[in-house]
Structure formats: structure tokens, C-alpha cells
Amino acid sequence: MEFPFETKLFRETDTIETAKKFSSCLVPGDVVLLNGNLGAGKTFFVKYVCKEFAIENVSSPSFAIINEYINSKKIFHFDFYRIKKETELYDIGIEEYLSNDEAIVFIEWAQLWEGILHHKSYVVNIELNGIDERTIRIIKCQN
Numbered sequence: 106m107e108f109p110f111e112t113k114l115f116r117e118t119d120t121i122e123t124a125k126k127f128s129s130c131l132v133p134g135d136v137v138l139l140n141g142n143l144g145a146g147k148t149f150f151v152k153y154v155c156k157e158f159a160i161e162n163v164s165s166p167s168f169a170i171i172n173e174y175i176n177s178k179k180i181f182h183f184d185f186y187r188i189k190k191e192t193e194l195y196d197i198g199i200e201e202y203l204s205n206d207e208a209i210v211f212i213e214w215a216q217l218w219e220g221i222l223h224h225k226s227y228v229v230n231i232e233l234n235g236i237d238e239r240t241i242r243i244i245k246c247q248n
């Protein structure tokens with residue numbers, strides 16, 4: 106996969122294929138921000154990236170704020186949607202999660218609290234164009 110990457114997604118299998126390709130680019134220490142409206146497919150995308158790491162039980166972290174998974178890779182999966190104050194993030198130990206070089210970090214709704222992030226490796230944007238049409242854009246960031 107080359108960056109910036111952009112493609113249209115017409116069905117779930119298109120997203121799964123993109124997730125699979127993207128997974129092979131990821132290394133421990135990467136921080137991946139995911140932006141896009143409710144139901145755009147952020148969790149769906151992370152689920153299928155994790156499947157490549159033999160992690161099968163990925164679910165939305167929107168209530169828990171963070172889900173942790175470990176198999177062939179260690180994953181921290183955040184959702185900032187329900188975070189109302191920056192202090193909530195510090196209370197859950199965001200700094201320690203972000204500084205863990207052994208984990209790959211995914212953050213849904215990262216744009217809400219992007220100011221607290223010191224570095225990001227990739228930004229994934231999923232735009233819902235219609236009922237069955239999405240555009241995914243992935244940018245690789247310089248750290």
C-alpha cells in the first residue's frame with residue numbers, strides 16, 4: 106500500500122481488503138487516528154485489521170473508552186466520542202498507552218482531542234457518500 110492511499114468502498118469486502126493491506130504496514134509503536142461520522146465504518150476497519158493479527162473479538166470501545174487486545178500484536182483501541190474533558194483522558198492513563206512502544210494504538214474520533222496527541226503515524230478518514238458508497242483515505246504522517 107502506498108500513501109496517501111484513497112479508494113472507494115462499495116461493500117464490506119472492499120473495506121476488509123483495504124484493512125488487510127493496511128495491516129501489513131503497521132508496526133508496534135504506531136498510532137492510527139480514525140475519523141469519520143457515526144457508522145462510517147471505523148470500528149469495522151479496526152476489527153479487520155486486528156483479524157490479520159489473529160485477534161477475533163474486537164468490538165466498539167465507545168462505552169469502555171479503551172479496549173486492549175493481545176495476540177501476535179498488542180493493540181490499544183480507543184474511542185474518544187464520549188470524552189467530555191481532557192482530564193478524563195489523563196485519568197485513564199492515555200500518556201502511558203501512547204508511550205508504549207510495543208503496542209499499536211487505534212483512536213476513533215481522535216479529531217475531538219487531537220491536541221493531546223504528541224505523535225501520529227497514520228490518519229484514516231472514512232467518508233460516507235451514500236448508503237453503499239464510502240471513500241477511505243489514509244495518510245502517513247511524518248514523526
Ligand SMILES: Nc1ncnc2c1ncn2[C@@H]1O[C@H](COP(=O)(O)OP(=O)(O)OP(=O)(O)O)[C@@H](O)[C@H]1O
Binds near residue numbers: 148
Ligand atoms: N463498506 C463498508 N465498510 C464498513 N462498514 C460497512 C460497509 N458497508 C456496510 N457497513 C456497515 O456499517 C457499519 C459501520 O459501523 P461501525 O461501528 O464500524 O462505524 P463507526 O464508524 O465505528 O461508528 P461510531 O462512530 O459509532 O463508532 C457496520 O454495521 C458495517 O457492517
Ligand SMILES: [Mg+2]
Binds near residue numbers: 167
Ligand atoms: Mg466505532
